[in-house]
Amino acid sequence: MNDITIGIIGTGAIARTHAGILQRNDAVKLGSVYDVRKDSGERFAADFGMQTLSSAEDVIADSDAVYVTVPNKFHVEMTLKVLSQGKHVFCEKPFALNLTDARMIVDAVEKKGVVYQLGFSRRLAPVYKKMKELITSGELKPKSFNIKMNRGELQVPPWTSDSKITGGFLFESTLHLIDMTRYLFGEVKEVTAVGSKSVYPCVDDFSMIFEMENGIHGVFSSSAHTTWIFPFERVEIYGDHASIVSDEMEAVSYCMDLNTPVEKLNFSTLPVDERWGFTEENEIFVDRLLGRDSGENDLVATHLDGYKNVEIMEDIYEKVGLGR
Ligand SMILES: NC(=O)c1ccc[n+]([C@@H]2O[C@H](COP(=O)([O-])OP(=O)(O)OC[C@H]3O[C@@H](n4cnc5c(N)ncnc54)[C@H](O)[C@@H]3O)[C@@H](O)[C@H]2O)c1
Structure with missing residues (x-):
């Protein structure tokens, strides 16, 4: 089916966990990645059959939904970039590092009306x-x-x-x-x-x-x-x-x-991945993108x-x- 193209910004440890789960989901096409460390992005793209692009903006433009899996201090900047292009976001925790930034994301999510999910896998x-x-x-x-x-x-x-x-x-x-x-x-x-x-x-x-x-x-x-x-x-x-x-x-x-x-x-x-909740949080994110609800969508953050x-x-x- 491959209905949804997912891009990934930040290709470290947790991105590998998410991509490993997403690649087993028939509704998902793993599209493109960007990482400041070119070698990491290229290795990741080769491992998951994705392509590397030269900026976060290019990955966002190429995707329906984007995973933000960079270190904490970059979450807000990247999330706002994704939202500015009206794309859906899965962001790893934390949401933001202060309330001013947190408010900006809340406002942008509500303005764009997209799906936003935070990685509280537990x-x-x-x-x-x-x-x-x-x-x-x-x-x-x-x-x-x-x-x-x-x-x-x-x-x-x-x-x-x-x-x-x-x-x-x-x-x-x-x-x-x-x-x-x-x-x-x-x-x-x-x-x-x-x-x-x-x-x-x-x-x-x-x-x-x-x-x-x-x-x-x-x-x-x-x-x-x-x-x-x-x-x-x-x-x-x-x-x-x-x-x-x-x-x-x-x-x-x-x-x-x-x-x-x-x-x-x-x-x-x-x-x-099941024991720590990663499998199900990814399945629910894809369900939410497709407008499906197995009855557990409201469990996510x-x-x-x-x-x-x-x-x-x-x-x-x-x-x-x-x-x-
Ligand atoms: N939910 C969980 O249980 C869980 C578990 C682990 C990590 N995390 C979160 O996930 C995030 C990533 O953690 P990790 O362990 O994968 O870290 P990591 O250091 O393994 O990976 C981060 C990657 O982001 C890249 N990067 C850094 N700055 C970037 C930028 N500005 N643009 C693009 N790429 C950039 C790095 O080169 C690296 O490849 C963190 O926020 C962490 O808190 C959540």
Whole structure:
């Protein structure tokens, strides 16, 4: 069928994940790529049967939809270029690094009326989908939560420790589960936060308390220098003598009262692209471009989610008071 031509700007690690999934989708033609590093673009194009073009603008003109998979600080510039040509956008997280830029993207998406999707793949990871399902169905009514989102290092790729490129550690890693708090518990009312520049030149340790608008509250910690000791990512949700607990994106356990056994779903044998939600987020993006809905389109993050997440992160940095 190959109805949709997709272009890619930035041909690094995550672009390879997306292209590997998109090339199996009959509705997609992988078109052209642009990367500032010509060798990277050429290798990528050869691997995925695409062509390299000499500018982002050329890729956008050649495409129906464009993946923005460059380092964080270039997301806004590239997204606005794509939107200025009225093309659909899939942008990797983060949405933007400040609220002024975030507002510009919201306005441009709404003005052009295109499909915009933000790469919060964890929303589609089976572990987190199960958590959301147990909450949405009313099987567990959350009262409070305990979240940790750590990172082993800020060394790979090397730009991850440079706040001028990432926007700060919150915008690089922690934001995945900041988005998750809204996905699972609704909108944030207030965050209390302390942080420190412990190991890297950026704020790399955060201790936070989240109060949600519906009265649910929880603690959230995030450190950037823990080694990759397991589990570096964990969500625990507490209800009325009930709990749901995740182990990374490998497994989710839940216990719904004092007298029933713990149920555990283990997803560790799924391919990583499915386990981490990448496969489904790409399938939904293509469905949205085609105007199809398998019933799960509303699980993905939109430009409005992007804006709200930036608002929360700016507020946290302001409260910590040490810059980024
Ligand atoms: N959703 C997720 O789980 C997830 C996972 C990894 C990365 N990411 C995000 O994806 C983005 C890319 O990360 P990565 O790990 O693929 O990085 P990477 O360093 O492997 O790749 C980035 C690529 O962009 C190219 N590039 C840099 N500046 C450019 C520019 N101005 N124009 C065109 N090309 C440019 C680089 O040469 C490189 O090939 C980041 O924003 C990161 O936060 C998201």
